Amino acid sequence: MDTSKPMRADARRNYERLLVEAKRAFAARGVEASLEDIARQAGVGIGTLYRHFPTREALLETLLRERFDAQAAAGREQLARAEPLVALKTWLAGLSASSADYRGLSEFLAAALDDETSPLYASCHAMQEVASQLVEHAKAAGELRGDVTAQEVLLLLHAVSWAGEHSPGGGGLPRLLDLVFEGLRAS
Incomplete structure (x- = not known):
């Protein structure tokens, strides 16, 4: 993720929700947890997840x-x-x-x-x-x-x-x- 410029408020919220859901998913199902499920639980599309975390x-x-x-x-x-x-x-x-x-x-x-x-x-x-x-x-x-x-x-x-x-x-x-x-x- 490019940190050289500040994130828009909605992008920051998406980023934070993705981290919360990833932490939950990895704790529950291990590091192979579905990235699609993480994105869905965060309320974003998989493209948003990959934009933040390639x-x-x-x-x-x-x-x-x-x-x-x-x-x-x-x-x-x-x-x-x-x-x-x-x-x-x-x-x-x-x-x-x-x-x-x-x-x-x-x-x-x-x-x-x-x-x-x-x-x-x-x-x-x-x-x-x-x-x-x-x-x-x-x-x-x-x-x-x-x-x-x-x-x-x-x-x-x-x-x-x-x-x-x-x-x-x-x-x-x-x-x-x-x-x-x-x-x-x-x-």
Whole structure:
């Protein structure tokens, strides 16, 4: 969406309604929710949705931008913790929890890490930068295996998030994250 000029009042209302309905639809049906249904629930045509958000990823990026900014800030705060591995795990648990709000989101985010054309690419790389700092901090403290990379940790997190989405009851995420960290811990 072109933000260089102000939106007309009706266009702004449509934009806001689309975001509200997309948030509801993605929370209820996952990131593959029908864009046509989102437009219909917002009281606009599909063309209006695409005028504001040319792709599903652009719509997701708009919904997630504030959350990602907050998550990046939380990661930078975790760097000051005395226990770097706990800081990394705490940050990843928060990231995983926020990714779990929309079923299927972890797959979109994992794919966006390698797709420079994705509207989610910049946000995903901001998360990767914070993860890099936390991983390096834990490695320097001797708490994390020296051969682990931030990208590997994020991919493991996406795998754990996916598994958490598909586990009976969905309550296995903390346990799965604990198991991953047992394997990542320095001997």
